[in-house]
Amino acid sequence: SRPPSALQKLFTPADSARAAGDSARQDTAVTPATGGPISSVLAPGQMPGEYFVLEKDIPRAEYYFSLPQIQAALPPGKTVRWSADTLQMGGQVVKALYVLDAREILDGQYIENANPNNSPIDGTVVEFQLNNEGGRRFRNETAKHIQDYMAIVLDGRVMGRPPVIQSAIGTRGQITLGRRDLQEAQDLALVLRAGALPVPLKVAEVANIGASLGDDAIRQGVSAGVLGLAIVVLIMVVYYRFSGFLAVMGLVFYSITTLAVLAQFGAVLTLPGLAGFVLSIGMAVDANFLIFERIREELDRGKTIRTSIDEGFAHAWSAIVDTHVTTALTAAILYQFGTGPVQGFAVALLAGIGSSLVSAIFVVRTLFLVWLNRTRGAKPLSI
Numbered sequence: 001s002r003p004p005s006a007l008q009k010l011f012t013p014a015d016s017a018r019a020a021g022d023s024a025r026q027d028t029a030v031t032p033a034t035g036g037p038i039s040s041v042l043a044p045g046q047m048p049g050e051y052f053v054l055e056k057d058i059p060r061a062e063y064y065f066s067l068p069q070i071q072a073a074l075p076p077g078k079t080v081r082w083s084a085d086t087l088q089m090g091g092q093v094v095k096a097l098y099v100l101d102a103r104e105i106l107d108g109q110y111i112e113n114a115n116p117n118n119s120p121i122d123g124t125v126v127e128f129q130l131n132n133e134g135g136r137r138f139r140n141e142t143a144k145h146i147q148d149y150m151a152i153v154l155d156g157r158v159m160g161r162p163p164v165i166q167s168a169i170g171t172r173g174q175i176t177l178g179r180r181d182l183q184e185a186q187d188l189a190l191v192l193r194a195g196a197l198p199v200p201l202k203v204a205e206v207a208n209i210g211a212s213l214g215d216d217a218i219r220q221g222v223s224a225g226v227l228g229l230a231i232v233v234l235i236m237v238v239y240y241r242f243s244g245f246l247a248v249m250g251l252v253f254y255s256i257t258t259l260a261v262l263a264q265f266g267a268v269l270t271l272p273g274l275a276g277f278v279l280s281i282g283m284a285v286d287a288n289f290l291i292f293e294r295i296r297e298e299l300d301r302g303k304t305i306r307t308s309i310d311e312g313f314a315h316a317w318s319a320i321v322d323t324h325v326t327t328a329l330t331a332a333i334l335y336q337f338g339t340g341p342v343q344g345f346a347v348a349l350l351a352g353i354g355s356s357l358v359s360a361i362f363v364v365r366t367l368f369l370v371w372l373n374r375t376r377g378a379k380p381l382s383i
Contacts, residue, residue, distance in 0.1 A: 038064050042097065047149055047162065049099035055086060058095055077102050084157035085180075098158050100151050105141035110134025114192035116185030117174075124177040124185045128192055135171030143168035154191060221271045225278045232285050240292050242382035246367045247288040254284050254352070254359035261351040272345035276331075280352020283327065287360035290316040292383055305381045309368050313361065324357050 041057040041064075044050070053061045064070055065080050074080065083096035114128040130138055142150070142165050149162040152175055160177055177185055233251070236244035258277060262269060269277065295312030303311065328350060335346035 038070070043094075045096065049149075050162075051097045051099075052087075052089065052094040053097055055093040055095065061097065074099075081151070081153055081156060081158050083161075084154070084159050096158070096161070098151055098162065100153070100158075104153070105150075106130075106134060106138050108192060110137070111192050114189040116182055116189045118182065119176075122174070122176045124180050124182055126175040126177065126185050126189050126192065128173055128175065128189075130171045130173075132171065138173075139168045139170045154188070159188065217271060221274045225274055228278055229281060232281065236285065236288070240288075240383055243292055243295075243368075246364055246371070247285070247292075249367055250288070250359040250364040251281065251284060253363045254281070254355045257355040257358070258348075258352050261355065262348065265347070265351075267344070267347050267351075269348065270341060270344045272341040273348035276345040276348030277352055280349055280356050283324065283353065284356030284359055286323070287316070287320045287356060288364060290319055291360065291364070295381075295383055299381070299383070306372055308381075309365070309372070313365050317361065320357070320360060324353050328353050 038061070041053055041061045042051040043053075045052055062082075078099055079102040081098050081100055083098070086093050086095045088094075110130045110133060112129050112131050112134075114126055117125050117127055119125050145165050146167060148165055150165050151162040152159045159175060163176060175188065177188070229251075233248050236247050238244070240247065258280065259269075262273075267273065291312050294315045295308050298308035298311045299305070331346045331349040331353065335343050335350070338346060
């Protein structure tokens with residue numbers, strides 16, 4: 001007879017171990033005792049080295065196996081690894097625990113490619129391909145362990161139940177995930193394709209970002225927008241005088257309608273959205289520049305004020321529509337293919353483009369016509 005192995009002693013209390021040792025001297029066979037502190041939370045599985053732990057007992061089992069004396073009691077060259085997922089057995093949630101060889105036969109640096117797939121027999125699988133060196137090593141190792149179980153370990157967790165090695169495996173193989181969904185297979189394939197990191201990760205910088213930083217950014221963004229708007233208003237009034245004042249009235253309409261459109265669609269005016277809002281202000285002013293310059297040209301040709309205003313709006317219309325449509329298409333593309341802040345910028349820009357077009361073409365022209373009706377063309381146009 002032979003004394004109990006280290007793994008058997010690990011699952012047996014001290015007094016049972018002594019009793020087993022005494023019986024070993026008297027009898028011809030030894031039956032390991034059960035009921036130790038670790039074995040009380042373990043249930044043997046269906047393959048060598050597989051044990052199941054009830055979900056409520058997982059913290060206690062993790063504590064036991066974290067103790068240095070328990071680690072030292074493990075057989076040489078063996079290690080304990082938990083399964084990555086829980087299982088349903090007999091109406092109870094359990095988690096598998098595996099006793100594995102500490103030395104891996106292959107690591108991720110030899111994997112060239114991995115892709116998820118669905119098999120009618122095996123269910124969800126991840127098919128992988130090794131390079132020549134990895135395939136040669138894998139073939140040699142798997143040839144020595146035919147009919148043994150091979151665990152696939154990722155981040156210290158066993159992926160699925162270890163399959164049986166049916167034959168030597170070369171450069172191509174697959175990981176069977178059973179009935180798990182394709183998204184898990186895609187995630188696993190992505191990790192496998194990444195392979196082993198060639199250098200260790202180092203922390204280069206650690207920064208704590210609080211809510212005050214966001215408040216400062218919003219406050220500075222609003223201040224920049226207000227300052228830009230004030231400069232635009234000043235330039236318009238100084239350069240175009242009364243006509244510039246009418247353009248400023250159009251900007252007031254533009255601002256109200258833009259914010260109303262954003263509120264109607266439930267959009268939040270973030271910093272990128274604020275940038276799109278300010279940019280569309282510039283486009284509205286640019287449209288007024290085009291109109292006013294064309295009115296000036298018509299006045300220089302000796303035409304009446306009413307005719308000059310009509311001709312100025314008519315001749316500037318095509319250029320204004322071209323610029324607004326081009327910018328709207330760009331904003332639509334940003335919204336379609338962008339994410340997060342980019343989409344916020346695109347939404348604010350689209351709302352501003354529509355409002356600026358209405359403001360420049362219709363609102364400012366209406367203000368000119370109101371002024372003409374009141375003065376009946378008796379006063380010169382300040383432009």
